[in-house]
Amino acid sequence: QQQHPVYSVDEDERAGSSLEFLVPRDLADGFVNNKKENYRFRFQKVFDQTAKQEEIFEHIAKPVADSVLAGYNGTIFAYGQTGSGKTFTITGGAERYSDRGIIPRTLSYLGKIYTTQISYLEIYNEVGYDLLDPRHEAPRLEDLPKVSIMEDNDQNIHLRNLSLQQSASEEEALNLLFLGDTNRIIAETPMNQASTRSHCIFTIHVCSREPGSATLRRSKLHLVDLAGSERVAKSGMEGQLLTEAKYINLSLHYLEQVIIALSEKNRSHIPYRNSMMTSVLRDSLGGNCMTTMIATLSVEKRNVDESIATCRFAQRVALIKNEAQLNEELDPALMINRLKKEVQSLRDELAILIGEQREDQLTEDDIHKLEEQVKAFLDDPDPEVTLQLGPNMRKIHHCFSLLKVSLLQEHIHGRQANITTLTVAFLQGNQHFR
Ligand SMILES: Nc1ncnc2c1ncn2[C@@H]1O[C@H](COP(=O)(O)OP(=O)(O)OP(=O)(O)O)[C@@H](O)[C@H]1O
Numbered sequence: 001q002q003q004h005p006v007y008s009v010d011e012d013e014r015a016g017s018s019l020e021f022l023v024p025r026d027l028a029d030g031f032v033n034n035k036k037e038n039y040r041f042r043f044q045k046v047f048d049q050t051a052k053q054e055e056i057f058e059h060i061a062k063p064v065a066d067s068v069l070a071g072y073n074g075t076i077f078a079y080g081q082t083g084s085g086k087t088f089t090i091t092g093g094a095e096r097y098s099d100r101g102i103i104p105r106t107l108s109y110l111g112k113i114y115t116t117q118i119s120y121l122e123i124y125n126e127v128g129y130d131l132l133d134p135r136h137e138a139p140r141l142e143d144l145p146k147v148s149i150m151e152d153n154d155q156n157i158h159l160r161n162l163s164l165q166q167s168a169s170e171e172e173a174l175n176l177l178f179l180g181d182t183n184r185i186i187a188e189t190p191m192n193q194a195s196t197r198s199h200c201i202f203t204i205h206v207c208s209r210e211p212g213s214a215t216l217r218r219s220k221l222h223l224v225d226l227a228g229s230e231r232v233a234k235s236g237m238e239g240q241l242l243t244e245a246k247y248i249n250l251s252l253h254y255l256e257q258v259i260i261a262l263s264e265k266n267r268s269h270i271p272y273r274n275s276m277m278t279s280v281l282r283d284s285l286g287g288n289c290m291t292t293m294i295a296t297l298s299v300e301k302r303n304v305d306e307s308i309a310t311c312r313f314a315q316r317v318a319l320i321k322n323e324a325q326l327n328e329e330l331d332p333a334l335m336i337n338r339l340k341k342e343v344q345s346l347r348d349e350l351a352i353l354i355g356e357q358r359e360d361q362l363t364e365d366d367i368h369k370l371e372e373q374v375k376a377f378l379d380d381p382d383p384e385v386t387l388q389l390g391p392n393m394r395k396i397h398h399c400f401s402l403l404k405v406s407l408l409q410e411h412i413h414g415r416q417a418n419i420t421t422l423t424v425a426f427l428q429g430n431q432h433f434r
Contacts, residue, residue, distance in 0.1 A: 056294075075223075077224035
């Protein structure tokens, strides 16, 4: 229907894609700076309306899913005004199988390789609810248990009343997604007939171990469908819708504050605690996480100011540089087994080197022979004489004990011992040992 396109996309293999809005002066409604007519934003990639869900998964979700499989945390979240396609991108459309979005495609991708646990959290007016709680059939939202945030001494976040559901197969995980989606709070707004009024965080917990390795990798992938980012004044809401919109705007504002703080160098305090969502996403926006943001735009003329606001937000997010760390922990039983095997193989190797199987203890016969050797060594008047013990640390230690006893006795009897010779004897034994 548009006579003049309001945007253009410029693809550059190396520099990424850029998106430009053309805003004739008469279109600026007070939000955009109407002295300017061109707004240009650079993104890693811009997907046009013709882009297929398959393409979005390949470019956006698959790399994050791969890093989750490698043991890092990951987050993908969709941000944009109501009706711009956040739910369509994250969950998918109901009409065609090919319309399925990032969550079902990711489950299918991960499902072939790992068993997982799923949680699905909804944050409505700053209160968290478990979308997988069976009590969701309760008539009123207020009757449901609220999810609360607890922090341990290491500043790890724990969510009380949020269930972790086992899912052994892709089908089980999909069932959980459908169950949760039917519980989401949806309202008809002036701009979208089925508008989600809350933030929804679908989390896939992955625990993996390479075959034969003692290392467990635990990582999680948050797939976040944010509530619509539009400003209240424009959407013509009132009553409950207005209250909801104020909460949504406030929590998105806090999200933005956290994101800006993360992008500032030398910033020690990040205000995660201001809102439920930033508390929950604490380990997923900065630090130990690979974060991808999808900004969805409704590119009609009347939405151009919201689109520009969305792009500005997305560019601020793009400034975060996360240092991803591997979430690894050791399985003690496996570690002990592995060390036992290592000890055995070192013993075998040693036996080959010294040409004999090493006993744990010296035998009586060994001890007797050593006593004779030490006695002969001490009695020999030749200053060049050495003790030949072979590459056996137990024998060397035992001889030192014998020599110490002898030295102490000599001392008591007022005679001097030749300590230099003893040291040389040890070093020779040691060299041979090496
Ligand atoms: N790329 C697309 N192709 C086809 N239909 C789409 C696409 N994106 C969105 N739609 C359709 O547009 C409508 C609005 O999209 P959607 O519900 O995903 O928006 P939203 O951003 O999640 O909105 P809200 O914030 O209100 O929940 C839906 O009917 C959806 O099926």
